[in-house]
Amino acid sequence: MLLQRIEADGFLSFGQRAQLNIGPxxxxxxxxxxxxxxxxxxxxxxxxxxxxxHGHPEAExxxxxxxxxxxxxxxxxxxxxIELDQDWEQKLIRTYTWACFATSPASRAARAAEExxxxxxxxxxxxxxxxxxx
Numbered sequence: 627m628l629l630q631r632i633e634a635d636g637f638l639s640f641g642q643r644a645q646l647n648i649g650p651x652x653x654x655x656x657x658x659x660x661x662x663x664x665x666x667x668x669x670x671x672x673x674x675x676x677x678x679x680h681g682h683p684e685a686e687x688x689x690x691x692x693x694x695x696x697x698x699x700x701x702x703x704x705x706x707x708i709e710l711d712q713d714w715e716q717k718l719i720r721t722y723t724w725a726c727f728a729t730s731p732a733s734r735a736a737r738a739a740e741e742x743x744x745x746x747x748x749x750x751x752x753x754x755x756x757x758x759x760x
Contacts (some may be wrong), residue, residue, distance in 0.1 A: 631707035642695040
């Protein structure tokens, strides 16, 4: 997984939208105290907590950000642009898409998992998943 951009709006010290584009190679963030460097890292921490499985210790970290809105705001937004460049990540996207298909009205004609496995490759063009990977 390659991190390409971090955006935050109304989160901790980011009252207005803050954006950091991350290029290939090493990225170093510098600046004076209270400029928001640590809060960029906290954006990543929130994302890790959101993606953690229910009951996993990482998921418990979300409680730390319950009141993280800028100047007491009740809501904030964090966006991460990532590229899923690993084979296992791409398989995960394919499996998620299969699960969506399996529970959709389009799959009602095929009832058994074996039937769905047979229909899915015809329904899904592999190239259609490319936008989900980047």
